[in-house]
Amino acid sequence: MIHALILLFGYQLLGTVIEQHFGLPVPGPVMGMVFLLLTLFIYPALVPRLQPVTTVLIKYLPLLFVPAATGIITFKQLLSFDGIALFFVLVLSTMIGILSTAWIFCKLARRWAPPTDEERAA
Numbered sequence: 001m002i003h004a005l006i007l008l009f010g011y012q013l014l015g016t017v018i019e020q021h022f023g024l025p026v027p028g029p030v031m032g033m034v035f036l037l038l039t040l041f042i043y044p045a046l047v048p049r050l051q052p053v054t055t056v057l058i059k060y061l062p063l064l065f066v067p068a069a070t071g072i073i074t075f076k077q078l079l080s081f082d083g084i085a086l087f088f089v090l091v092l093s094t095m096i097g098i099l100s101t102a103w104i105f106c107k108l109a110r111r112w113a114p115p116t117d118e119e120r121a122a
Helices: 002-022 028-042 046-059 061-074 076-112 117-121
Strands: none
Touching: 002 028, 002 046, 028 046, 046 061, 061 076
């Protein structure tokens, strides 16, 4: 368990160091997560070793929403002026994200789908 935590925090630290060193606009933990994903593709045997720790961490994921809720309460006056515009931007960006993800999934699913009986017969 401690090895899995060291690995997770190590990738977060690696991403943060790279982000700080090169001044990249991507947050360090996100870069660390991408590096971890690449590592898991290369070494899939790490997945069972990380799974017990990640399962426990996922249970506490809702706690990460507490700072966002605090920010909403703190900036209540700003939200009263620009709240409607922010609401529409959030809805629009969510819809764009969902639609683009669905479109990409459909394209990739058609590309990698196994051949049908008609295609095999032809």
